[in-house]
Amino acid sequence: MRKADIVIALFFMVIGFVLLFDAVRLGFQWGVTGPESGLFPFYLGLGLVVCSLLTLRTIYAKYKKDGYDKLLMPKGALKPILWVLIPSVGMVVITEFVGLHIAAGIFLGFYMRSVGKIGWGTTLMVSFLVPLSLYIAFDKLFLVPLPQGLWGGILIPF
Amino acid sequence: MKKAFWISKLTLIFLFPVVLISLYTGTANAWEPTKPIEFIIPAGAGGGADVMARFIAPIISKYKLAPKPVIVINKSGGAGAEGFMYVKGNAKDPHVMIITLDNLFTTPLATGVPFNWRDMTPVARLALDYFNLWVNAETPYKTAKEYLDDVKKTPGKFLMGGTGSAQEDQIITVMLEQAFGVKFSYVPFKGGGEVAVQLVGKHVNSTVNNPAEAVSQWRAGRLKPLATIDTERINLPLWKDIPTMKESSGVDMSYLMLRGIFAAPGITKEQQEFYVNMLKKVTETPEWQKYISDNGLKSAYLTGPDYVKWLEEKERITKDLMAKGNLLKKK
Amino acid sequence: MLADLNNLAMGLGIALEPYNLMIACIGLILGIIVGVLPGLGGANGVAILIPVVVVMPATTGVILLSSIYWGALYGGSITSILFNIPGEPWSVATTFDGYPMARKGRAGFALVLSFMSHAVGAIVGVLILTFLAPLIAEIALKFGPAEIFSVMMLTFSAFVGLGGKSPVKTVAAILFGFSLAAVGMDIVSGQLRMTFGSVTLMGGFNFIVAVIGLFGLGEIFLTVEEGLKVEGIVGRVRMRDIVDGFKELLLYPKTLFMGAIIGCWMGVTPGGATPASFMAYGFAKESSKNSKEFGQGASAGIIAPEAAAHGAGTSATLPMITLGIPGSPTMAVIMGGLMIFGLTPGPMLFKEHADFVWGLIASCWVGNFIGFFMVMAFAPLFAAVLKVRFAILMPAIIYVCAIGAYAVNNRMIDVYYMLVFGVLGYLFKKLDYPIAPMVLALVLGNMAEQAMRQALIMGQGSPLIFFQPPIALPIMLVALFIFFWPVISGWKDKLLGKKKA
Incomplete structure (x- = not known):
């Protein structure tokens, strides 16, 4: 503290x-x-x-x-916080390369598997469909281009 | 011998379509966008540049002037510097264009941002924007001369409202001060509409609003224009009765604002050509004509070397005026 | 009055044409969506649709654009309540009590309360718009920089009570907020401040990005301290919530109408919905008998800012159609839309395009009315989002936050800022730096400084201009009085106490 x-x-x-x-x-x-x-x-x-x-x-x-010090966070709190922070930072960094939607798909998939222990089927479906629908909503319908990163323009062919 | 002849004939037959195709694609080789076009606005939502860009974008799609959609993006930070730097940084990207006003010159001169219009590819000047000298309709002034004579009596007491600092409105104020030996206190506001309303509410004594910014207040009888700050009257039905600066004050004065389009630096001739043609067609639409006259703009399409020449001249004048008004970035 | 009613009837005739009605519904749905998504605001929603609208008749077009705005007004508070992430700037104040209430398991109730307060704010706003527009416009004209500055001071003083435990840290948080606001272009002098030649810094720090980080991410960090799960939020809206919400609303008539009136007033004078919601929250807390409950999920803490936000949003239409100045950023874009139709906003609009103006006013009635039922119908759907498992919900929230932060200015750097603000938000909360006053300082910092310096130029450098009758003087005095109220009441107690002894 x-x-x-x-x-x-x-x-x-x-x-x-x-x-x-x-x-x-x-x-x-x-x-x-x-x-x-x-x-x-x-x-x-x-x-x-x-x-x-x-x-x-x-x-x-x-x-x-x-003389003594209160703890900044309760015992064992650092780990879950880092479990949120590090992958989030990771997502943003990956965004620089492959664009936000693909990075978010990876982020979602990683999280669902490693933290949620969710089955592969659901994981793949969610981490594909959520970014896809948001991609269509923002980039295509609302014409709000979200970051493509270095290669995103090539990776998303439509 | 005969065989050789046949071979050459055959080759010709085979070659012919190839030549034809290459000829055909040669003529149709004019460049076309392959991705959506980013249309940058170096200003916030709702201002003059923003409205114009958002007006041009649907015309392009309505008349199918570009094969890909136009995406309008605001980058307003630092009086537009953010938008200009973005285009400068996207060298050779043919899918970026930017709309600009006089902040093309004033922003780098006033802030020292490392940018100059030569860092972009000039595409076309679409129109020019007039300025008028406005006062509240309840004041007794009939001519610019009467008003400026009053200003002269009490230096610094009269308030001139305008948009932004070290931008066109303040430059015109400096011009007035120097031409008539008067002194205003210049009050900067965020947008032209706000400035006009401050004048209606008598919080300032005069403004140099564009016609479009004050027209409604004028027609409602709250404001009155004393003069058009140009050497000629505005050639539109509603506006042609306003005298020029010369007629109203005896001194000739002119300031017109650019409304132009630029593209990223380093694009090819064909790419530049595409945008020139596209914008040419935009200015030929009836919608555009109506927009011009509704907003009291001067139709002034200009492109190519003439445009560059005009820009050079305009830059020189602007720099000169800003230096006189002590508006340049202090070293 | 009678003429107004006639005109309104004519306008309603236009707004209720099946085609226009359908357009309004589409606009509302889009509006609710952009309202829910943080970073994507009414202004974006409207701007995006302007190209679509150009091909429509003017009245239909403006109905679509304004419907998006009404939808966004309703939708903004949904994520504030459910995730502590304000969907719109004006729903920041809603997070203060809306989220704690949701965490207590009353998410549905909080949503219902918020929507109903919105509806009341809308009704008051629309009534003023319909019957008092020309009159109010004249009052708004009296607001110059000095008057606007006095209003800013009033907003700040309403927030004095929102500090944390340590006064030094409260002041530090406020100063930090102001400092962030000062980065970028200073429009009064035209100089760049604190940018050190960096183009990235020229854009400054956007308030929405800070808010997404401080509130949204910061809250996620706080929640996961106990482990990687979210618990305790019941994501259901039951019939009972609606009834209870209505009853609760009736218990706070004063808060409700004060909120709505503050909102309308701030919407007309160029203050806007965001300061209005803060001011209403501050006043509701100051005037409440149990102000200790605020921040813990007090009903009044939801009612006041929500009624104010919608009141301000609705009445922001008024300066646009009467004076030609937009009362809010969204209105600025709608105004741009009008100019595309060749309609110049301002005093002549009423005279020359009466059918259009009354169509717009009528659509305020219709849009806000339908919008209310629409969000109420959608409420269970939104609340159900909370049932999604944490391992899916959490990354999805961060994803949407990143979209929001990016979309504000189309800048990648804002996404990084968001992460930094998230960590700061967590630390601030832990170390007793209050976030609310800091955010307020960030929102109002520029506006207040600009108004102050404009006024000083007008007053030739003399601060006496802030105490000019008839408007600036009383507002300023009230502001100072409220600001020093803790001190004054202290003296009063001392004096009275001594007398007793």
Whole structure:
């Protein structure tokens, strides 16, 4: 819990500094016609840095007082979360190559087999029909082209 | 000898259709799209460029001007920079075209985005858009001169509403300021319709809306045009009574906005030719003619080297005006 | 009034022609579908169909386009309630209580409640549209940047109460939301901010992408902590739910009408449905006696934002046909459609194309009415989706989320953002950073900053413009009062307490 808290506080601090940096470039004064375009980012950045410092202080004080740390997630929760996160990231990465629909088909199939232990018949049917129907709906009917990836255009012949 | 003759005759007979076919395909070798055409709009949904693109797309399909469907896609980030960079990045892809307004010039000049119109293939100029000088109908001004004289008395007090920052509306404001030695406070808004309504609500003193953006408010008697910012009057029934800048203020002034089409860089001559012909046919349809006159546009189809020449000239003028108004990206 | 009724009757005659009625139904079904799919909104639905509509008569065409919008308004909250994934921006506030209620096993009830609130919002909106359009349009004209900014402040102050346990973290979350909103083009100065020369960043961070990640994926991570399964959601809509929903609605007449009125008001002044739903939720919570129940599945927490969203959506038609400015992004696209028909939206529309305008108004009546029964009929179907096994449902949800994130801007990078926001959403929830105010800041950040700076240009740099009578001043004062209410009530207690002692 503490580590994650510190990481997020630092994350905000970094964003705060990025904002400050760019605000200085844009100008953060009160110009002739109201604020310059860096004024808001400047105070946003300043605020974020201050907030994260305050948060870090609270974390430190709490650690001094309590000495122990609550867990970020319940025991054994990391595994199922990674079981969602990693395949999702995988799907998005595969999308870059074969397009979203095919990647999603693979993702669905993988998940149904490995987590759901669902029979091959259902697995194949679902992981084929769901992307197909969404492909027809979006790419063909609504004319919203979804990512094709590098080879998707070749792999889907129609 | 005889045999050889026969062989050559036979070869000829066999060759003939081959030659014919090659001749035939040679003439019909004009390129045609093999995939759906992406039609990029470097602006958000609902604006002038968007409406025009979404109007052109169904005309293409209605008159079967392209063998594949046209898919309209908005890429509006960074005042259109996202759309331009997308087309620039899709070099040699013949299935991309983009509609542009003057943000073709103003966006890179104002933001420093590494893009220039030469990074794309110019296809055609479809039309030009007029600008008018508008004031609220309840104000006493009858000519542009009367209004600008009043503006001159209190520099910076009069508010000019316009679309976006460092774009055509602000450039025209700069032109007015310099031609008449006046000073406006320019207030940027998101879209032309919004600007017109701000004028009706008297939150700003004047605007330089396009005809289409303010026509309804005008006819309802809420706004009035003082002048057309061009050297000639608008040659449409509804608009021809509005005086030109010269007639209304004594000073000649002109600014017209591009409504043109570009394609990806590096496409072949045949591919470019296809789009030129397709758009030519679009502008010949009765729907297009009606659209032009409904929206108070200037029909001005132009293509080829003339178009490029016009673009070069327009770029020079725009850059010049922006430099004068201190609107260029600060280094 | 009588003339309006006559006109309405004429309009209804047009809207109820069998062909137009059929078109309306098709539009509604499409609308519900685009509403349900996150990322694909009313604006996409309408834009996609414009090419189809061009060949139709103008009135029929606009009936189709607006029906899509009504359908999307109804459909947006379905995924909010069932999966914590808002199908439309204006249904974000519905997730706050709709999803907890569904997790308690009352998904059907929550859906029914949401649809009924929508119907009421629609009725109020349509009534105003029919009878008060010209009058309201005059009021809307009075809204310049200063007035709009004061409305934004009011929305923010309505949300003060929604913070988390730690004030510092609440402020950090809000600042983070504003920071994301600031990335990209600053229209007031025309400069690019926080993009560092990257074209990807020029597009900024889209609010819908953030919401899909923070709420949708974040929620999936929270759910699977206990293992790879979803449990406890009963996905059935029974007759009893409908009756109960109706009874429940009658218990909250004040919340309901406040929501609808806030919605209509925000739809007319260019605020739109999304801020309206947030504002209504905030006010419902502030004014409720048991505000502790909010966030745990309170009925009022569904009723208020839903009534507001639909009220705003319906009344957004009003500025379009009377002034020529769209009250919402979807209306902007519909307006584009009108221009293709050669109809210029604005004050002359009423005079020159009365049949068309009244046809449109009548279709608001008809579309919203049929739409209500349609979603009610579909409700069991939607709820049944929850019965699908987790190993199929979960990847399918992520698939649809990815489609949604991509379709917003046709950008692959948004899909990656969605994943990052998903992880952030999980961590924020765990570490007590409140997500709701952050999302609000992301939605309103640009609008508020723009309005403020436009107003300041008009006021020659003087902030006094925000306290200009007759409109900005009272709204601003109310906003400040609500904002400082915790402090004020603290003082009051102290003073009273001392007197007692």
